[in-house]
Amino acid sequence: MTNVPRHLVSIAMLLTSGAALAHHSTASYDMLHEVTIEGTVQDYQWTNPHSWMKVEAAGADGVSKVWNLEFGTPSLSIRTGWKPNTFKAGDKARFIFHPRLDGALSGILSFAILPDGKTLRGAGANGPPPGAPGAAAAPPVGGSAPP
Numbered sequence: 001m002t003n004v005p006r007h008l009v010s011i012a013m014l015l016t017s018g019a020a021l022a023h024h025s026t027a028s029y030d031m032l033h034e035v036t037i038e039g040t041v042q043d044y045q046w047t048n049p050h051s052w053m054k055v056e057a058a059g060a061d062g063v064s065k066v067w068n069l070e071f072g073t074p075s076l077s078i079r080t081g082w083k084p085n086t087f088k089a090g091d092k093a094r095f096i097f098h099p100r101l102d103g104a105l106s107g108i109l110s111f112a113i114l115p116d117g118k119t120l121r122g123a124g125a126n127g128p129p130p131g132a133p134g135a136a137a138a139p140p141v142g143g144s145a146p147p
Contacts, residue, residue: 029098029108029124036096042066044087046074050123053087055095069097071109072123080121086112098124 039057052070059065093114097107109122111130119130
């Protein structure tokens with residue numbers, strides 16, 4: 001008789017695990033390519049289930065665009081150096097992210113590189129941070145790429 005509740009709990013966990021995985025899917029992002037922008041934070045939301053920010057950056061054509069960048073839950077982000085006040089409107093930084101496949105101005109953040117050089121890992125990171133041993137060196141914010 002004591003096995004019945006365990007079986008019910010196991011069945012319930014199996015039935016709900018698929019929904020949890022689907023919710024955290026990266027299927028809508030191009031995980032094979034990254035975009036790098038230098039921009040100004042317009043809005044920074046430290047919220048569940050995903051934190052996000054709006055960043056304004058000039059495109060290659062010189063036209064300003066506002067990107068919506070998602071980066072993870074507060075409980076996980078805080079473990080990699082993020083804080084509720086990491087950014088405020090007007091802050092500048094470099095952002096590396098995987099863009100949406102549908103072309104929307106949105107992405108899942110891999111890294112945020114602050115003006116002081118500190119690098120914060122986002123939910124889309126899949127390798128060493130820029131500047132780490134074995135990684136391609138990233139130019140400083142406001143600088144240019146090495147030749």
